[in-house]
Amino acid sequence: MAERMAQDGPHAFVAGWPVAHSRSPALHRAWLSEHGLAGSYTAQGVAPPDFDEFMCGLPASRFCGGNVTLPHKHRAFELVDEADEVARRLAAVNTIWLEDGRIIGSNTDAYGFAANLDERAQHWRDGDSALVLGAGGASGAVVFALLDAGYRRVWVLNRTEPRARELAERFGDACRAGSLEMATQLSGEADLLVNTTSMGMTGQPDFELDLSAARPSLIVTDIVYTPLKTGLLRRAGEVGLTAVDGLGMLLHQAVPGFERWFGVRPAVTDELRQIVLGAGGEQPGQTRS
Numbered sequence: 001m002a003e004r005m006a007q008d009g010p011h012a013f014v015a016g017w018p019v020a021h022s023r024s025p026a027l028h029r030a031w032l033s034e035h036g037l038a039g040s041y042t043a044q045g046v047a048p049p050d051f052d053e054f055m056c057g058l059p060a061s062r063f064c065g066g067n068v069t070l071p072h073k074h075r076a077f078e079l080v081d082e083a084d085e086v087a088r089r090l091a092a093v094n095t096i097w098l099e100d101g102r103i104i105g106s107n108t109d110a111y112g113f114a115a116n117l118d119e120r121a122q123h124w125r126d127g128d129s130a131l132v133l134g135a136g137g138a139s140g141a142v143v144f145a146l147l148d149a150g151y152r153r154v155w156v157l158n159r160t161e162p163r164a165r166e167l168a169e170r171f172g173d174a175c176r177a178g179s180l181e182m183a184t185q186l187s188g189e190a191d192l193l194v195n196t197t198s199m200g201m202t203g204q205p206d207f208e209l210d211l212s213a214a215r216p217s218l219i220v221t222d223i224v225y226t227p228l229k230t231g232l233l234r235r236a237g238e239v240g241l242t243a244v245d246g247l248g249m250l251l252h253q254a255v256p257g258f259e260r261w262f263g264v265r266p267a268v269t270d271e272l273r274q275i276v277l278g279a280g281g282e283q284p285g286q287t288r289s
Contacts, residue, residue, distance in 0.1 A: 152174055
């Protein structure tokens with residue numbers, strides 16, 4: 001019966017390379033089951049040389065849309081027929097759907113980041129100054145979300161400062177760049193600190209940041225969710241700071257896509273967190289899908 005329902009309903013996917021470790025199938029299948037919906041969500045391993053063909057074939061495929069994850073987000077932006085404002089600002093797409101044979105692209109990473117903080121640190125929007133550690137793929141979405149929330153000063157700090165400067169310049173005068181060595185000093189002036197680097201991730205060295213000069217109101221969040229509590233979050237908790245893990249960003253960024261493909265807006269719950277955590281199999285990485 002379950003197989004028949006899957007066959008009769010909409011079909012969605014997550015495409016990446018590699019993609020077998022993605023927790024998105026467990027996440028979306030949990031929502032399909034919760035709402036008693038027909039449909040399917042599957043992982044599609046698509047190597048970079050094959051991605052253009054995969055995208056071009058979507059209008060004639062069984063899929064109504066899906067997620068795009070590493071390393072395809074920027075190429076997906078170049079291939080969609082239309083992209084929304086956030087995707088255009090970030091030049092990256094992580095959610096796509098079909099409309100009259102056209103491929104429409106969106107980027108829900110900024111939404112997921114903000115929604116996670118809305119849930120777990122409701123006062124975060126009152127902040128004025130933020131530090132973003134790292135200038136990789138997810139950093140742009142974080143900066144976008146911070147500026148959209150009203151932050152007036154956002155520092156992007158990276159091991160290689162030119163890359164931080166390149167990212168900061170895309171967002172105008174409110175965004176500044178520096179090296180990671182500045183993090184301890186600037187943490188004393190920040191309302192929010194976001195780690196988007198791989199440091200602290202399973203298999204990677206910890207980020208040894210001295211938080212002794214931080215304001216008591218500083219919120220510390222990490223987009224890493226393997227492990228759920230990184231060394232940075234653990235130290236933040238030990239000195240009494242609000243610490244927010246990155247799993248919620250994964251869960252919340254999936255909401256708009258599921259609603260688009262299956263017609264129901266799902267909820268992010270503690271039960272869902274446990275289901276996704278129990279899915280396991282996650283390899284070290286910052287995959288948002």
